[in-house]
Amino acid sequence: MGLFRTIASTLILIIFVYVSHQLTRFADFTWRGQTLVIAFLALLFSMVIGSFLFFWKEKHLDHRPWRDRLLNGALLGMAYINFLVSFVILRDIVAFVESFIPLTSVENLYSSQATAALLGLPVLFMALGNFVVQVGPRLKKVPLHFENLPRGLEGLKIVHVSDLHIGTTLPVSFVKKLVDRIHEIKPDLVVFTGDILDNFVEKHQTELTLLKNLRAPHGIYYVPGNHEYYWDAAKSMQAFRDIGFQVLINQVANVTVDSSHLQVAGIPDPAGHHFQHEGPDLPRLQSSLDEKSFKILLSHQPSLASKVQKLGIDLQLSGHTHGGQFFPWNWLIVFFERYSKGLYRLGNMRLYVNQGTGYWGPQVRLGTYCELTEIVLRKDSKTE
Numbered sequence: 001m002g003l004f005r006t007i008a009s010t011l012i013l014i015i016f017v018y019v020s021h022q023l024t025r026f027a028d029f030t031w032r033g034q035t036l037v038i039a040f041l042a043l044l045f046s047m048v049i050g051s052f053l054f055f056w057k058e059k060h061l062d063h064r065p066w067r068d069r070l071l072n073g074a075l076l077g078m079a080y081i082n083f084l085v086s087f088v089i090l091r092d093i094v095a096f097v098e099s100f101i102p103l104t105s106v107e108n109l110y111s112s113q114a115t116a117a118l119l120g121l122p123v124l125f126m127a128l129g130n131f132v133v134q135v136g137p138r139l140k141k142v143p144l145h146f147e148n149l150p151r152g153l154e155g156l157k158i159v160h161v162s163d164l165h166i167g168t169t170l171p172v173s174f175v176k177k178l179v180d181r182i183h184e185i186k187p188d189l190v191v192f193t194g195d196i197l198d199n200f201v202e203k204h205q206t207e208l209t210l211l212k213n214l215r216a217p218h219g220i221y222y223v224p225g226n227h228e229y230y231w232d233a234a235k236s237m238q239a240f241r242d243i244g245f246q247v248l249i250n251q252v253a254n255v256t257v258d259s260s261h262l263q264v265a266g267i268p269d270p271a272g273h274h275f276q277h278e279g280p281d282l283p284r285l286q287s288s289l290d291e292k293s294f295k296i297l298l299s300h301q302p303s304l305a306s307k308v309q310k311l312g313i314d315l316q317l318s319g320h321t322h323g324g325q326f327f328p329w330n331w332l333i334v335f336f337e338r339y340s341k342g343l344y345r346l347g348n349m350r351l352y353v354n355q356g357t358g359y360w361g362p363q364v365r366l367g368t369y370c371e372l373t374e375i376v377l378r379k380d381s382k383t384e
């Protein structure tokens with residue numbers, strides 16, 4: 001982990017040099033203004049690097065109000081830097097284009113006023129992004145039509161939760177809101193597709209007690225995401241079993257609904273391999289699948305879809321991508337993830353990617369929202 005920290009810190013430092021240079025070098029600031037901007041950026045960047053080095057050590061992750069506030073502050077600093085760097089790059093791109101096609105409207109691009117606006121704009125973006133998170137989980141209804149749906153499964157209501165990231169920055173009230181909203185939906189089945197717990201389980205008993213209140217007549221199913229493995233995955237999985245979730249590690253649950261057969265299968269995140277746990281084992285899973293049942297597979301990573309499709313799965317439910325979570329990643333995500341959010345069709349299989357019910361890191365979402373999905377199965381040949 002030492003190497004990772006060194007690389008990450010060096011990267012942050014390089015970004016600092018680039019941003020400070022671009023913000024001050026060409027602007028018509030007085031020396032005082034210039035010093036102020038650089039001092040502000042230096043403070044912000046050192047807070048982010050410092051907290052990053054400090055908090056990465058597990059022993060510093062216990063809840064203490066000042067540490068939680070410091071971590072939240074550093075993560076907000078990270079969000080500010082993210083927006084600022086994006087704007088600085090965008091300004092440079094516009095200036096580059098302007099050097100070929102002179103645009104009268106952008107001639108003062110590097111004035112001190114423009115630079116001051118550039119420094120203020122991230123605050124506005126963060127406020128908007130924080131508002132999106134404060135709203136809490138937003139319901140998205142997704143009706144899915146299948147020709148081969150067994151009669152008994154017509155109208156089956158599945159609630160899909162993914163990437164909640166229970167940890168220091170997710171308030172308990174968010175989990176409470178989520179549980180209340182799921183109760184209102186009255187689902188037949190609830191599925192959790194990983195990255196639900198992103199910290200040591202001992203520190204989040206309150207949230208787990210809230211999740212324990214969830215009820216669904218045909219069960220609550222869970223598969224781990226990559227983030228569960230960064231902590232104590234064995235303990236997390238046991239904790240989920242203890243609150244009544246069926247943890248599916250290359251396993252299949254057989255459910256009968258009005259004499260129709262449904263199989264809910266689950267694979268763990270490939271990160272399991274790197275943490276001395278089981279990774280996805282599709283041949284093993286296949287041996288438990290049966291031809292006649294309607295088959296739903298839970299996989300944190302949507303990228304496994306093409307392999308999953310070969311198993312004759314009808315519907316894969318995934319998460320992981322967060323839809324990019326905030327600008328500019330909500331646009332750039334398509335370059336990193338083939339299936340970034342929403343519904344996809346692979347042959348006869350449907351893949352649905354939830355863009356994350358919670359959020360990772362700073363309490364900010366922009367260009368995406370906290371999604372709670374309600375999937376209703378329908379029997380007919382209509383395409384969505």
Ligand SMILES: [Fe+2]
Binds near residue numbers: 360
């Ligand atoms: Fe996640």
